[in-house]
Amino acid sequence: MFSEKMMELGKKRSVIREIFEYGNLRRSQIGAENVFDFSLGNPSIPAPDVVNDVMVDLIKNKPSVALHGYTSAQGDAGVRKAIADNINERFCADAKPELIYMTCGAAASLTITLNALLNVGDEVVLLAPFFPEYRVFVEKAGGVVKTVKCREEDFQIDFLALEEVITKKTKAIIINSPNNPSGAVLNRETITLLAELLNKKADEFGTDIYVLADEPYRELVYNDLEVPYIPNFYDNTVVCYSFSKSLSLPGERIGYIYVSSKAKNYGDLYAAVCGAGRALGFVCAPSLLQYTVKEVLGKTADISVYEKNRNLLYNALTSYGYTAVRPDGAFYLFIKSPEADANAFCERAKKYELLLVPGDDFGYEGYVRISYCVSTEMIEKALPEFEKLINEYK
């Protein structure tokens, strides 16, 4: 028999996938314009024109063998230099091209880093609510997941709870800010306290604890809010970045790993990243995309649409009586379910053709994720349905 574990993983449809399939069914039955699908995290705005212009220019003008040939496994040297420069410019950090490793997107950044870091049985802390695939990635890399719930009032870290789960076996903690699914941005105070706690516990246990900063949503913040750059606060940090959301390129799979130049034994750690990338079969990140992002660093798709959607949705829903923390970033609103069982609430929402995702898989029961990377028109049309839905509970 082949791997039962992989088979189960392949068979088990994620909840989001189930909802998506249900949505397809309803769209075929009543027309796409009558289904309010808030389930997916697929950017709804086009890539900026400059991305397509750069791609066409590269295809037309860069020699084929240079453009489409292998880059080094770590990524093209010029691309890594540009990214390091960009990091240093934006965050006054000390990034070095030789500590940048180009990847096929955020998921690859995470699996490569986890496989580089973990020995069998090492523990990885996840702050709930968290992206459900983290659990899959950690377990496949031989790790054991430990979860801690963030504070309900603002989705910042609950440090008393966090301190309790950190043990001698804790190898890493994944930080995802702006957060999927809460939209919360961990503020400067939280990151400072986190660094203090991790340093204290690492000293106490005589271990190293790594922060994996999963940052696909870094550029998606509103009101010019600061997203603290974790390597500036905590030394043993690996940044897992992706251009998927900021440039609306999720299908193209392009991102990078940055091993902080302040991390202990950063050279060895970077070597482990290279080894893991190799052993998992990544070879190199797609070359056309590497050369493309180099030319558009600092650019984003027109994310003002998301901010508009957030304001519209948050203001309307809270006025109807829903409870939610106003999201500062990403494109998710995480509302409290008006009944204890978020699954039951999402079932009821289907009556109004509202497709929402229960928070259970994100490690946060009693909450529901609403993705607002959709058209503003759809939100406007859906609002009366949200109102009818909550009125059922009054």
Add this chain to the structure above:
Amino acid sequence: MFSEKMMELGKKRSVIREIFEYGNLRRSQIGAENVFDFSLGNPSIPAPDVVNDVMVDLIKNKPSVALHGYTSAQGDAGVRKAIADNINERFCADAKPELIYMTCGAAASLTITLNALLNVGDEVVLLAPFFPEYRVFVEKAGGVVKTVKCREEDFQIDFLALEEVITKKTKAIIINSPNNPSGAVLNRETITLLAELLNKKADEFGTDIYVLADEPYRELVYNDLEVPYIPNFYDNTVVCYSFSKSLSLPGERIGYIYVSSKAKNYGDLYAAVCGAGRALGFVCAPSLLQYTVKEVLGKTADISVYEKNRNLLYNALTSYGYTAVRPDGAFYLFIKSPEADANAFCERAKKYELLLVPGDDFGYEGYVRISYCVSTEMIEKALPEFEKLINEYK
């Protein structure tokens, strides 16, 4: 400490990489035109124009969100349909779109399939000479490598030797035809005998033994030679394909896995492939490349250059006194080292600025790989040096 194994893997430069770095040094010292670098397997001919035309057309005309958005994890349904149709047309096979899984190239095809198949301790047979990364991929997936040498006279399978290494724990055998590094194509008789032997041993042990057909070089054959399509000969086959070599797109990372519709429990096996792809962090194959290969199925780069190079190199080297089996495919010539130690021979070759790869890492000592995916001019210029080199042994 993070993973020692991954760190070592990242630090250990491959022999090919060492030679490449040495080549860079020499190129800077004496000029690129005076260094005869036969070490790399990077296609030297451009992608066919149609590839770039299709890419530009897609970028200009397909809506951004559709082009650059996530495809399903298995790959776009239309792309998979086109690939299945193409397989069926070419090989009278019974491929189904729902058994095709798009990947980031051949390495990803292999790691995903190995992680789908293997439980810890399962054995995987490699036929030497073999691509050195196979060992890395198998071991990372929890498997144990068993090697068998192919026959020196023609690099077909030595069935007596193969039968000896197949045990109750044998889960898979990797078949790479046309072969890197020998250029050998396993003929119809060999594949027929292989199927018989595997069926016999699987019956004997009451197990399933899978063939992983690693086929990045399928289209690179000369004199219209047949490359038998293994799913037509053996049921439990998974084809790991890549467009890297045939379309000269190795940096773009695009390929696929095809689970034979005749494999036992093919649905479960395909589910395990999906699970492994997910757990390793692949998400989906690059979307632009998926849509591109759909439009150019059956096309190849101008591989006549490789055939010309093969003839030139093989005829000249054997006339000087080198021993080699004439390669029928891929772009490698595997010559017998005129001294027992191929490493010593490759060192000596450097005197003539000839950069060659010893066969040791391919599991075949006393042989040397010469990549002829280089310019014909370079080969012409290098031939007198090859002659001087062998004359040292006369």
